[in-house]
Amino acid sequence: MDSTSTGWNDIYLPEMATLLRSEPMTADERFFECKLDSGKELGHMPGQFVEVSVLGIGEAPFSISSSPTQTGSFQMVVRNVGNVTHAMHGLKSGDKIGIRGPFGTHFPVEDEMRGKDIVFICGGLGRVPVRSAINYVLDNRDDYGEVTILYGTKSPAERLFLDEVEAIVSKENVKYLETVDRGDEEWTGNVGVITTLMTDMMVDPRKTVAVICGPPVMFKFAIMSLYKMGMVDKNIFVSLERHMKCGVGKCGHCQIDGLYVCQDGPVFRFADIAEVQEAIQ
Amino acid sequence: MTKATNLRLDYDVTILPPKSFFQPQNETLLSFQRGKGYRSVIETEPFLLLGVHPYDMVAITQMDEIFSQGNGDVHYVSRRQNATIVVVDVENVSPDVFAGHMGTYKVEEGWDVLLTKVADQYLVESKTERGAALMSSLADVPDADQGWLEMRQLVWERNKGRLRRHELEAEPSTWPDLLEEAYDHPIWEEKAKLCFSCGSCNLVCPTCYCFDVRDEVHWDLVSGERFRVWDGCMLVNFAKVSGNLNFRKDEAARYRHRYYRKGKYVPSKIGGQIACVGCGRCITACVAKIANPVEVFNRLAGGR
Ligand SMILES: Cc1cc2nc3c(=O)[nH]c(=O)nc-3n(C[C@H](O)[C@H](O)[C@H](O)COP(=O)(O)OP(=O)(O)OC[C@H]3O[C@@H](n4cnc5c(N)ncnc54)[C@H](O)[C@@H]3O)c2cc1C
Ligand code: SF4
Numbered sequence: 001m002d003s004t005s006t007g008w009n010d011i012y013l014p015e016m017a018t019l020l021r022s023e024p025m026t027a028d029e030r031f032f033e034c035k036l037d038s039g040k041e042l043g044h045m046p047g048q049f050v051e052v053s054v055l056g057i058g059e060a061p062f063s064i065s066s067s068p069t070q071t072g073s074f075q076m077v078v079r080n081v082g083n084v085t086h087a088m089h090g091l092k093s094g095d096k097i098g099i100r101g102p103f104g105t106h107f108p109v110e111d112e113m114r115g116k117d118i119v120f121i122c123g124g125l126g127r128v129p130v131r132s133a134i135n136y137v138l139d140n141r142d143d144y145g146e147v148t149i150l151y152g153t154k155s156p157a158e159r160l161f162l163d164e165v166e167a168i169v170s171k172e173n174v175k176y177l178e179t180v181d182r183g184d185e186e187w188t189g190n191v192g193v194i195t196t197l198m199t200d201m202m203v204d205p206r207k208t209v210a211v212i213c214g215p216p217v218m219f220k221f222a223i224m225s226l227y228k229m230g231m232v233d234k235n236i237f238v239s240l241e242r243h244m245k246c247g248v249g250k251c252g253h254c255q256i257d258g259l260y261v262c263q264d265g266p267v268f269r270f271a272d273i274a275e276v277q278e279a280i281q
Numbered sequence: 282m283t284k285a286t287n288l289r290l291d292y293d294v295t296i297l298p299p300k301s302f303f304q305p306q307n308e309t310l311l312s313f314q315r316g317k318g319y320r321s322v323i324e325t326e327p328f329l330l331l332g333v334h335p336y337d338m339v340a341i342t343q344m345d346e347i348f349s350q351g352n353g354d355v356h357y358v359s360r361r362q363n364a365t366i367v368v369v370d371v372e373n374v375s376p377d378v379f380a381g382h383m384g385t386y387k388v389e390e391g392w393d394v395l396l397t398k399v400a401d402q403y404l405v406e407s408k409t410e411r412g413a414a415l416m417s418s419l420a421d422v423p424d425a426d427q428g429w430l431e432m433r434q435l436v437w438e439r440n441k442g443r444l445r446r447h448e449l450e451a452e453p454s455t456w457p458d459l460l461e462e463a464y465d466h467p468i469w470e471e472k473a474k475l476c477f478s479c480g481s482c483n484l485v486c487p488t489c490y491c492f493d494v495r496d497e498v499h500w501d502l503v504s505g506e507r508f509r510v511w512d513g514c515m516l517v518n519f520a521k522v523s524g525n526l527n528f529r530k531d532e533a534a535r536y537r538h539r540y541y542r543k544g545k546y547v548p549s550k551i552g553g554q555i556a557c558v559g560c561g562r563c564i565t566a567c568v569a570k571i572a573n574p575v576e577v578f579n580r581l582a583g584g585r
């Protein structure tokens with residue numbers, strides 16, 4: 001006889017979802033839209049992530065790229081780097097995946113960001129989770145002040161969501177600025193790291209919130225540029241990446257100091273981690 | 282074992298801690314089948330763990346807290362609920378134990394039955410219903426009188442003094458504060474220079490519980506299992522992410538991380554309890570002879 005009586009749900013058990021769309025975006029990134037088979041909404045907030053299972057291959061964490069204002073399905077963008085991501089690139093619409101989550105903290109779209117001017121700073125794949133917040137803000141345009149979106153990639157070919165730029169800039173009081181580390185023959189835009197977009201920028205530090213997500217090297221420099229504009233740690237939110245396995249605060253992989261990035265993050269108020277060793281390199 | 286007389290309760294320390302009974306080295310979490318999805322696998326039946334040492338019992342109660350807090354882990358907790366634990370006070374002192382310094386030379390809670398060898402006899406105390414049920418199966422045993430209880434007290438006092446193969450000068454309660462100031466201490470580099478990143482110190486530690494999760498497909502290619510295996514923060518790839526980026530790429534960063542887990546990070550999650558119980562297994566297991574927590578914390582207490 002098994003004398004257990006927890007009555008708990010299994011935190012490791014995925015629920016099934018069906019892919020509605022699976023489309024290539026760039027050479028390495030693929031776009032997915034899916035829907036839980038239960039018919040329920042995922043119920044996420046911008047900045048959260050899910051653990052995706054591919055049957056027989058494994059599980060990996062991915063940011064949710066769509067805004068909860070878009071109901072009925074949710075979206076992800078996956079870069080092909082290894083086992084699970086490679087298998088995902090082979091999936092087509094109609095195929096099944098397993099989903100756990102949503103997990104983690106989110107951008108404070110309903111709290112600190114409301115009523116404020118917002119600067120979104122995204123580098124590379126960092127655009128994926130930030131897109132969820134951008135879309136949320138633009139879908140509730142009246143609740144926020146000026147919006148500035150800064151987007152940096154290594155090359156023009158790596159830029160994501162180009163087809164959405166027109167809709168973004170057509171909204172009132174929205175600025176969208178791009179830069180690339182290296183241009184190509186056709187590129188006529190900015191060249192240089194993302195902070196080059198910030199040199200002449202002016203914000204009102206008292207009513208501005210900044211959101212940053214990108215490769216680890218980017219944070220320090222982006223934050224220094226924000227300091228120059230007079231911004232302070234409590235109005236800066238960062239989304240960090242770490243190796244994650246369980247997503248629920250058990251496996252130990254994502255730890256920095258006393259924090260589990262999967263639970264206490266991935267979105268942190270910078271003031272809360274500015275002094276934490278190993279958080280920002 | 283076929284005969285009770287073959288039972289040896291005087292062993293000094295087991296090579297692996299009892300964590301393997303609650304979080305097996307290789308543990309199936311889910312099964313899956315193409316077209317059907319995933320199903321929880323909770324494989325456990327009632328079992329008796331006989332002869333657990335007090336320091337290991339303390340580690341088990343710490344793991345109980347870790348796995349049941351927040352998002353409870355039904356796999357761990359189910360195994361734990363199925364366990365009846367008989368703790369035995371230490372008879373023979375192992376080569377590297379320092380439980381006498383850590384307050385873990387005896388243990389008040391977590392167990393069902395406690396055995397203490399007193400003058401060639403075992404004093405038996407039960408704490409729980411399960412323990413009482415076990416004890417009721419003992420025929421014709423006299424109740425211990427005050428004299429026996431005092432002798433048991435002496436065994437504990439003696440163990441407190443004996444289980445000190447390494448002299449700890451830094452009170453365990455000071456460890457979190459010592460670490461607060463020690464992030465840039467030279468000791469991490471100095472010791473880690475000799476580290477092989479073999480992970481043995483993680484493997485043998487009763488309070489190391491980090492894990493990796495993997496999938497395995499059966500030969501039929503339609504079904505399989507998802508299982509978890511022990512992982513260790515001393516292993517090179519533990520904090521690696523894609524793009525060839527490793528958040529703890531250097532030995533010293535990993536070496537330091539392990540001590541911060543024992544003395545600061547995990548304690549902050551379990552009400553301040555220090556997540557080293559002084560079993561000394563890591564000291565014995567480390568071929569480079571650098572894994573001794575006593576040396577590290579003595580040094581931190583002594584300044585640079
Ligand atoms: C909160 C969060 C959000 C993320 N969002 C996205 C996203 O929106 N799009 C995207 O493409 N990627 C995202 N990632 C990264 C993605 O999880 C990893 O690329 C993925 O886990 C690699 O799995 P794999 O099986 O394909 O690679 P593997 O074959 O396992 O290994 C490839 C490389 O990835 C590293 N790695 C393995 N497992 C993990 C892990 N669990 N976490 C991080 N690195 C790992 C390995 O060390 C190795 O260097 C996110 C990661 C986190 C933590
Ligand atoms: S750190 Fe070493 S002495 Fe402390 S509990 Fe772990 S194995 Fe035992």
Ligand code: SF4
Pocket residue numbers: 475476477478479480481482483515566567568569570571572
């Ligand atoms: S047992 Fe010793 S050599 Fe091996 S990882 Fe631990 S400290 Fe390094």
Ligand code: FES
Pocket residue numbers: 243244245246247248249250251252253254255260261262263
């Ligand atoms: S991913 Fe397992 S603890 Fe955070």
